[in-house]
Amino acid sequence: MSSLEEPLGLGDLPKLSINRLGRFCQSACRSRAEDHCNGNYTPSNNGNNQTIFHSSSPSWYMQGHYADSSCNGVNMEFRALPQKISWDLPRFVKIVEVGPRDGLQNEKNLVPTSVKIELIHKLVASGLSVVEATSFVSPKWVPQLADAKDVLEGIRQAPDVRYPVLTPNLRGFEAAIAAGAKEVAVFASASESFSKSNLNCSIEASLARYHDVTSAAKKHGIRVRGYVSCVVGCPVEGAVHPSKVAYVAKELYDMGCAEISLGDTIGVATPGKVVPMLEAVMSVVPVDKLAIHFHDTYGQALANILVSLQMGISVVDSSVSGLGGCPYAKGATGNVATEDVVYMLHGLGIETNVDLRKLMDAGDYICKHLDRPSGSKTASALSKLTG
DSSP states (O other): OOTTTSOOOGGGSOOOOHHHHHHTOTTOOOOOHHHHHHTOOEETTTTOOEEEEOTTOOOEEEESOEEOGGGTTOBHHHHTHHHHOOSOOOSBOEEEEOIIIIITTTOSSOOOHHHHHHHHHHHHHTTOSEEOOEEOOOTTTOGGGTTHHHHHHHOOOOTTOBOOEEOOSHHHHHHHHHTTOSEEEEEEESOHHHHHHHHSSOHHHHHHHHHHHHHHHHHHTOEEEEEEEOSSEETTTEEOOHHHHHHHHHHHHHTTOSEEEEEETTSOOOHHHHHHHHHHHHTTSOGGGEEEEEBOTTSOHHHHHHHHHHTTOOEEEEBGGGOOOOTTSTTOOOBOBHHHHHHHHHHTTOBOOOOHHHHHHHHHHHHHHHTSOOSOHHHHHHHHHHO
């Protein structure tokens, strides 16, 4: 293997201790977890806290930021980062592959059922232990996934591999169970506007709907995964307060979701925004029940994943070749590429049980079918080296 193909490990990186970082942040203000959860912030712009989308600039930012008055208006989340995160990384990270569902749902041209099934088989062959297979949603809303029953029934299910499917309501849940689903997922939003545009109902109505699903799942002994979308920003409302994310996450956890995935649906998050969001959620949901799901619209996904790992998260959603987007979030690009996540994790000495070469084969397979280059920088770089 070429030295260029081998990721740098932690031993190759300069040592930078928390104490050395602290010398640059001695005046940093400490913020309390309960402040983030309860929303006890003092806006530094007289309460006029809103998100501005500039047509002349690709930047997405908040006009006015949450600040502690003792910091004289300096962004307290950024200044307090060294106090909020641990510099220990998990030994193992579980990757939840969402490509066959979240990755393909936005494709305009229908992907044949046989191709979807073969993609899932290739992903499992790479060592991935969780592959989200499809969604039992109305074909009216997502035509690409109208073959959910055929896909699920056509998979050669491997032992010790989970194949969760998205079920937006009780009807979808019943269809999934009839097709042989052993794990389902429900999808709520931290943004009221996005909930209405995506689910055609309010946040509260969606949670009531999912109570029915989780109750039915308990009777069948079915595991339920919960998703929370727009955990940092919404395409309609702009910035989303951490307390709203914490509320929805706790509701899903309390109703019985075994794992809660926190999704940056439009990819606007940065580490400085991820930390207070996670801090708020972790104050009401155990960290070992949380996962993160980042889109890479602004190229921040890997940085966001790294800071999440430093805060104790050890489950990461990603999509092979960076496939994806959201049909209800204009401008949102694909999920972070699984190949890039694996490359980074292996370079940090973190185990994943995933064979990067076989994963790249799966990415190459679906990209050839879609007639487009891979969205993974890792796959593109290694292909050039070995091509």
